[in-house]
Amino acid sequence: MSLIDRALLVMKRGAYHGNFGRVCRYFSTSFSGKQDELNNSIKKSVFISQSTDVFINLALEDWLYRNYNFARHHVLLLWRNDPCVVIGRHQNPWIEHNAQLAEKRGIVLVRRNSGGGTVYHDNGNLNLSFFTPRERYDRKYNLGIITRALYREWGVKADINKREDIVVEGEYKESFNVSGTAAKLGRPNAYHHCTLLVNVNKSALSLTLERKEDGIETNATSSTRSPVKNLIDVNSHICMNKLINAVGWEYLRTKALVLEDGGQDFIQCQKGFQYINPTEDWFPGM
Numbered sequence: 001m002s003l004i005d006r007a008l009l010v011m012k013r014g015a016y017h018g019n020f021g022r023v024c025r026y027f028s029t030s031f032s033g034k035q036d037e038l039n040n041s042i043k044k045s046v047f048i049s050q051s052t053d054v055f056i057n058l059a060l061e062d063w064l065y066r067n068y069n070f071a072r073h074h075v076l077l078l079w080r081n082d083p084c085v086v087i088g089r090h091q092n093p094w095i096e097h098n099a100q101l102a103e104k105r106g107i108v109l110v111r112r113n114s115g116g117g118t119v120y121h122d123n124g125n126l127n128l129s130f131f132t133p134r135e136r137y138d139r140k141y142n143l144g145i146i147t148r149a150l151y152r153e154w155g156v157k158a159d160i161n162k163r164e165d166i167v168v169e170g171e172y173k174e175s176f177n178v179s180g181t182a183a184k185l186g187r188p189n190a191y192h193h194c195t196l197l198v199n200v201n202k203s204a205l206s207l208t209l210e211r212k213e214d215g216i217e218t219n220a221t222s223s224t225r226s227p228v229k230n231l232i233d234v235n236s237h238i239c240m241n242k243l244i245n246a247v248g249w250e251y252l253r254t255k256a257l258v259l260e261d262g263g264q265d266f267i268q269c270q271k272g273f274q275y276i277n278p279t280e281d282w283f284p285g286m
Contacts, residue, residue: 038256038257039255039256039257039258040269041072042072042073042074042256042257043072043073043074043269043270043271044073044074044075044076044251044252044256044270044271045073045074045075045076045270045271045272045273045274046075046076046078046248046251046252046272046273046274047075047076047077047078047274047275047276048077048078048079048244048248048273048274048275048276049077049078049079049080049276049278050275050276050277050278051079051277051278052080052081052082052123053081053082054081054082054084054086054108054110054121055108055110056278057079057081057127057278058086058110058112058113059278059286060077060079060276060278060283060286061077061079061129061191061193062113063283063285063286064077064129064131064191065113065131065184065186065189065190065191066189067283067285068131068189070131070132070133070189071133071188073271074130074131074132074136074256075130075131076128076129076130076131076145076247076248076251077128077129077131077276078126078127078128078244078247078248079127079129080121080123080125080126080127080240081121081122081123081125081127082121082122082123083105083106083107083108083120083121083122083201083204084107084108084109084110084120084121084122085097085102085107085108085109085110085118085119085120085121085208085209086110086111086112086118086119086120086121087109087110087111087112087118088111088112088114088115088116088117088118088182088221088223089111089112089113089114089115090115090220090221091111091117091118091220091221091222091223092216092218092220093109093111094216095211095216095218095220095222096117096118096209096211096222096223097109097118097208097209097210097211098207098208098209098210098211101207101208101210102208105204105208107204107208112182113184114182114183114184114191114193115182115183115221116180116181116182116183116221117180117182117221117222117223117224118209118223119180119195120200120204120205120208120209121195122200122201122204123240124197124198124199124200124201124230124240125195125196125197125198125200126195126196126198126240126243126244126247127193127194127195127196128142128146128193128194128195128196128247129191129192129193130142130145130191130192130193131189131190131191132189132190132191133188133189133190134185134186134187134188134189134190136256136257137183137185137190137192139164139181139183139192140160140164141258141259142192142194143160143164143166143179143181143194144160144259145247145250145251145254145259146158146166146179146194146196146247146250147159147160147166148250148254148259149243149246149247149249149250149251150231150246152246152250153242153246154235154237154238154246155235156168156231156234156235156238157169158178159175161175163224164181165177165179165180165181165226166178166179166181166194166196168229168231168234170229174227175227176226176227176228176229177197177226177227177228177229178196178197178228178229178230178231178234179194179195179196179197180194180195181193181194181195182194196231196243196247197228197229197230197231198230198231198232198238198239198240198243199230199231199232199239199240200228200230202228202230205228209223209225231243248273249267252266252267252270252272253266253267
């Protein structure tokens with residue numbers, strides 16, 4: 001008999017005996033028990049790509065999205081790229097970046113499969129892709145992993161704004177983005193990916209994303225410009241390797257369905273960190 005059938009049976013009996021409170025407690029306890037069971041049955045891994053080629057990393061992300069079974073195994077993919085401009089699925093590249101400057105500096109342009117705005121990547125930027133089944137997609141949970149990691153490791157207080165970007169407060173109470181976010185929702189899988197500005201070349205970012213083409217009429221999605229800040233300017237002790245460890249361990253110690261710390265005992269039950277070599281041998285058809 002299913003959980004719902006058992007609950008309905010108890011509700012009928014409870015209503016007959018005038019004991020509705022007991023029915024509610026039964027249903028609440030049963031649901032909580034099922035959720036705990038599912039939380040414990042889902043394993044988590046942190047994959048770290050060994051490539052810094054944006055085309056390879058986006059192909060890896062797409063391969064996992066299309067081929068992996070995340071029903072009992074959630075994955076966080078961490079990856080970095082050499083200098084590049086990444087535009088959203090529905091954007092016009094001519095109005096999103098300075099094409100002439102990018103070409104002159106050897107900064108490649110690539111379109112990703114998710115929506116959202118244009119971003120600049122280099123090795124000072126960490127990309128994070130959270131993979132789950134579609135029904136467990138939870139952007140705020142993912143962003144919460146990051147903000148908790150920043151606070152646990154360095155005491156950095158970061159917030160999630162209405163646009164679901166991660167922001168930090170400046171010297172004069174103004175907000176600066178340290179992360180941008182986008183997602184791809186399909187069936188059966190989904191992913192939410194975001195950036196973390198650790199030590200990005202802000203001059204290159206600003207110049208490359210400067211709009212040069214005026215007078216273009218388009219229905220394409222336009223990026224929303226926001227002031228940005230590197231995490232190293234918030235706390236000088238933050239560096240890429242430590243950040244990868246901090247976010248990875250925070251992900252592994254957090255329960256799969258709720259933003260709740262499972263501690264060291266929970267970590268021991270997870271699959272841990274794994275360096276990924278995104279090649280045809282590892283991922284056939286990538």
